[in-house]
Amino acid sequence: MNQKYDAHSGLNYYEINNDRQPLVLIHAQGVDGTSYANVSKRLSKKFHIYSIDCYGHGKSSHAAESYNIVDISNAIISFIENVVKSNVWLLGHSSGGLIAAFIASKTTLCDKLILEDPPFFSSQGDSRKNTFNYVDLSTICHNYIMQDEQKDFVLYYFTNQYAWNLFPEKSRNKVRAKLVKIATTYRKKHPDKDLKVLFWPKSALAGYKGMNNYDPLFGETFYNDSFHCGIPHEDILSKISCDTIFMKAKTNIGNNGLLLAALSDDDVRHVAEVIPKCKIVHFDCGHGIHIEKPKEFIRCLINLK
Structure with missing residues (x-):
């Protein structure tokens, strides 16, 4: 294209x-x-x-x-x-x-x-408050905007995504720490590329395609319900x-x-x-x-x- x-x-x-x-x-x-x-x-x-x-x-x-x-x-x-x-x-x-x-x-x-x-x-x-998008991307965008420590939204999203709650509770924290470490290393080496994380499903990584140039303020409009005017x-x-x-x-x-x-x-x-x-x-x-x-x-x- x-x-x-x-x-x-x-x-x-x-x-x-x-x-x-x-x-x-x-x-x-x-x-x-x-x-x-x-x-x-x-x-x-x-x-x-x-x-x-x-x-x-x-x-x-x-x-x-x-x-x-x-x-x-x-x-x-x-x-x-x-x-x-x-x-x-x-x-x-x-x-x-x-x-x-x-x-x-x-x-x-x-x-x-x-x-x-x-x-x-x-x-x-x-109704939006009981959806995956609200507890995931919308809320993460809101929380990202409200803090000033983390500057890399892609890494912030990966670290805080709701998907971690879908992992078995016994292994969740261990798996999360390991994969966040891999993601952090990749972002340091390739800050301008779409995120790639070993063992993370390709269909899930598709959601990061172009996220480098995504403005979290867009997600805020779904958090506060202003997108629909x-x-x-x-x-x-x-x-x-x-x-x-x-x-x-x-x-x-x-x-x-x-x-x-x-x-x-x-x-x-x-x-x-x-x-x-x-x-x-x-x-x-x-x-x-x-x-x-x-x-x-x-x-x-x-x-x-």
Whole structure:
């Protein structure tokens, strides 16, 4: 993918140029437009790929006042109008799916909307406090901002991530100390590279792709619920008129009732009830569907053509 920058919108993006159907990819929180690198080449056989860095991520604008669904969506709308210059298919993963849906609800620029496991209903209001994202990335971002000892957010996140609670209690501290030591050594040697830690799952390391250029103030907006600008998710979804595919990852509930997923099965059923033309496609994997199930992910998109 060729990296480019649109000064008008303040968005960095990656493009695979051809004369095919424009497909705009909007990544999840914490990563950047390169998150889709593992599927972009194969998707380019059917699509003209534009993979965007959202504000606060990658090489796009890092102005904290714009870290909200309205400003980011307006920037992408400007990008579509001035760079793509045609209607598009929009695909958004996680928080990127929230943004993609808002764009589709506000404009006629989206011919088809693909939502990859976005946290509708679960990430808004008090519901957000019982989700993995809140106790993990959002809270870690908040705590990082409130301290001034650790300057490396990537290492701070790895050290404090909620995932350690999923290890057996007897071995948790020992394993954590060992792997944090490995991560610390790697960060000292390769401060500008994506984190790699021996024995850490590749699917989990995918969440660190681009985190070097992630602004924790973006995560703070999910911690304090300001990202949504007070706009109820139901209002957004009810105004989407284009055909919509919702890619739903597996739902897991922790022993303490914590939602270890983007949204619950009830949430996704409510999404399908509110969007006029919506089809749910289930995937037997975790939140990063395009990372964990790339062949099925690509097949789903190709079959929409």
